Amino acid sequence: MSTDTHLDQARDSLELLLQDQRLPPEAxxxxxxxxxxxxxxxxxxxxxxxxxxVL
Structure with missing residues (x-):
């Protein structure tokens, strides 16, 4: 896997975390x-x- 692929995966994971609607508003x-x-x-x-x- 290339470095760009790992960077894209990290970016995508962070964006998904921030946009996850399953987390209740209180949390x-x-x-x-x-x-x-x-x-x-x-x-x-x-x-x-x-x-x-990435190692």
Whole structure:
């Protein structure tokens, strides 16, 4: 698997996590800080500010 494939998988997984409608609104509100950190990580991935290493 190429590095681009792993990056795409990481990006897709983070986006799915943020958009998952199965999480009740109360739980989403309680996890708002965590979701904010995940969104920040996704933004950094998309702008090339962090990289994923695969061994």
């Amino acid at each position: 989403r509100a309680e996890l708002a800080g965590d979701f904010s950190q995940v969104q920040a990580m996704l933004d950094k991935l998309e702008h090339g500010h962090i990289h994923i290493a």
